[in-house]
Amino acid sequence: MIELLSLTKRYASRRGAPAAATLALDQVTLNVQAGEIFGVIGRSGAGKSTLIRCINLLERPDEGSVRVGGVDLTTLPPRALQQQRQRIGMVFQHFNLLQSRTVAGNVRFPMELAGQRSAAEMDARVDELLALVGLSELRDRHPSQLSGGQKQRVGIARALANDPEVLLCDEATSALDPETTEQILALLGDISRRLRLTILLITHEMHVIHALCDRVAVLERGHIVEQGPVIDVFLHPQHATTRALLAGAGFLLDEGDSPASGHPVLQLTAVGEVARLPLLDTLRQSAGLRVNLLEGRLTRLKGVPVARLRAEVLGAALPLAELPAVVAALGAQARWLGVAPAAAQAAEEVGA
Numbered sequence: 186m187i188e189l190l191s192l193t194k195r196y197a198s199r200r201g202a203p204a205a206a207t208l209a210l211d212q213v214t215l216n217v218q219a220g221e222i223f224g225v226i227g228r229s230g231a232g233k234s235t236l237i238r239c240i241n242l243l244e245r246p247d248e249g250s251v252r253v254g255g256v257d258l259t260t261l262p263p264r265a266l267q268q269q270r271q272r273i274g275m276v277f278q279h280f281n282l283l284q285s286r287t288v289a290g291n292v293r294f295p296m297e298l299a300g301q302r303s304a305a306e307m308d309a310r311v312d313e314l315l316a317l318v319g320l321s322e323l324r325d326r327h328p329s330q331l332s333g334g335q336k337q338r339v340g341i342a343r344a345l346a347n348d349p350e351v352l353l354c355d356e357a358t359s360a361l362d363p364e365t366t367e368q369i370l371a372l373l374g375d376i377s378r379r380l381r382l383t384i385l386l387i388t389h390e391m392h393v394i395h396a397l398c399d400r401v402a403v404l405e406r407g408h409i410v411e412q413g414p415v416i417d418v419f420l421h422p423q424h425a426t427t428r429a430l431l432a433g434a435g436f437l438l439d440e441g442d443s444p445a446s447g448h449p450v451l452q453l454t455a456v457g458e459v460a461r462l463p464l465l466d467t468l469r470q471s472a473g474l475r476v477n478l479l480e481g482r483l484t485r486l487k488g489v490p491v492a493r494l495r496a497e498v499l500g501a502a503l504p505l506a507e508l509p510a511v512v513a514a515l516g517a518q519a520r521w522l523g524v525a526p527a528a529a530q531a532a533e534e535v536g537a
C-alpha cells in the first residue's frame with residue numbers, strides 16, 4: 186500500500202553550502218502492506234519526521250519515489266497530488282486542531298475543503314466519526330475544553346473524515362500520559378481492524394511499537410538499520426541501535442550482569458500460550474533443574490504473551506548441554522548467556 190523506494194532527503198545548511206547539508210534520509214526503501222500497522226522507531230534526529238512528511242509530500246524527497254496504493258506521488262502535478270492526499274489521513278503529536286471550531290466543526294473541516302459531500306452528508310459523516318472515536322457527547326465543545334486524549338480523538342476522527350486508505354501517525358501519543366496513550370493505541374488498533382486501514386506511525390517509544398504494530402523498522406541517521414515483524418525484532422534484535430532502544434525501554438534482559446557464582450546463566454523465552462505455563466516448575470519436575478532466578482518479565486507483543494527470564498543454573502538431572510532441547514520440546518526457547526556449559530567444560534579440559 187505504501188512503497189518507498191530509495192528515498193533520499195537532504196536539508197541545505199543555512200548558508201546553502203552543499204558540504205554542510207544534512208542527509209536526513211539516505212536511500213530509504215520500505216514496503217507497508219495493505220491493512221498493516223507499521224511502526225518506524227528511532228532516536229531524536231534519526232529522520233522519522235522527515236520520513237513521514239515525505240510520504241504525503243509535505244516534504245519533497247530529493248531522490249526516490251513514494252507510491253501509495255500504486256500511484257507514484259512524486260510525479261503528480263499539484264492538483265492530482267491534492268486529490269491523492271485525500272487517501273492519506275494524518276494524525277499529529279500536538280493535535281493541530283482549529284481552536285475557533287467545535288469538535289464537530291474540526292471533524293467537518295477536511296470534508297469542506299474536499300467539497301465532495303452535501304451539508305447533510307457531511308453532518309452524517311461527522312456523527313458517524315464522533316461515535317467511532319467515542320466523542321458524540323462532546324461535539325459542541327471547543328478544543329480548549331478538551332483533555333489531551335479527547336483532542337487526539339478529534340484528530341483521529343478528522344484524519345478519517347475523507348475515508349482515507351492510509352493513516353500516518355506522527356508521534357500521536359507522545360504528548361499523552363501513559364493511561365491515555367493506552368486508550369489511543371487501542372482506538373487506533375480497533376480502527377485499523379474495523380476499517381481495514383493501513384497505518385504507518387513514527388515514534389521514539391518502544392511500547393507504542395509492541396502494543397500496536399505488526400512490523401517495525403528502526404531508523405538511525407537516515408538509514409533503516411533493521412526491520413521485520415515486531416516479535417522477531419523484539420526477541421532477536423540484530424543492530425546495536427535496536428538493542429539500545431529495547432534496553433532503554435526495559436525490554437532486554439541484562440545479559441552483561443552475570444552473577445559472581447560462576448554458574449552458567451540460561452535465558453528462557455516463551456511466546457504465546459506457553460508463556461503462561463509454569464516453565465521453571467515443569468523443568469524442575471521433568472529435568473531436575475535447580476535454578477536461582479535472576480530476572481523475569483511477562484509482557485505482551487500486540488496482545489501475544491511473551492515471558493522471558495534469566496536464571497543461573499545450579500544443577501540438573503541431565504547434562505546441561507541438553508537443556509535447550511528439553512526446553513524446545515516444551516514449546517519455549519533456551520539460550521545460554523555468556524559461556525555455555527559444554528563450552529566451559531571443554532575450555533577447562535583444554536586448559537588442564
Ligand SMILES: Nc1ncnc2c1ncn2[C@@H]1O[C@H](COP(=O)(O)OP(=O)(O)OP(=O)(O)O)[C@@H](O)[C@H]1O
Binds near residue numbers: 207232236
Ligand atoms: N527544515 C530543516 N532544515 C534543516 N535540517 C533539518 C530540517 N528538518 C530536519 N532537519 C535535520 O534532519 C535530521 C532529521 O530530522 P527529523 O526531524 O526528521 O528527525 P526525527 O527523527 O523526527 O527527530 P525528532 O524525534 O527529534 O523529531 C536532523 O539532523 C535534523 O536536524
